Amino acid sequence: MLGTQSSGKSSLIRQLKYEFDGFDEEDASRFVKEVHKAALDACKEVLKSLPPLSAELQPMADRILQLKRRSPLTMAIAKDLEEIWKEPLVSTATGNLQSPQTRQTCKHFVKRFTELATPDYVPSQEDLLHTRIPTMG
DSSP states (O other): OOOOTTSSHHHHHHHHHHHHHOOOHHHHGGGHHHHHHHHHHHHHHHHHTSOOOOTTTHHHHHHHHTOOTTOOOOHHHHHHHHHHHTSHHHHHHHHTOSOHHHHHHHHHHTTOHHHHHSTTOOOOHHHHHTSOOOOOO
16 A cells, blocks of 8 residues: 555554454553553643643643653643643634644543553553554555
8 A cells, every 4th residue: 555654554454454353452452652642742732732821720731741752641641631621722722723633633532531541541442543653664
């Protein structure tokens, strides 16, 4: 299959695999870090687009924006994200993102931060389909 970078070739193959071979939890559990990265990256895009938040929320947003690229989604981060996303301005900004993929990813994970941060979290088929998993080849 030919196509440009980030055109969805691997996502199509993944969707076909899930449709015809079913969902394998063991296989999915290997992608927890990628799901965390996708959720955090989408949230960071929203936070970068916002004006300064309230004195209570801004330090939480700053902590999230300072996370390294492959930082795990801890329960403390999940709680901060949940508090931030209660702010109506943040919900509005999520809907106004330029990238449809980032907007869909953020909306998919926004109500599930605590679930994602649990130690026994296993990504669902939907979680994996909302996650960009880079491939080479």
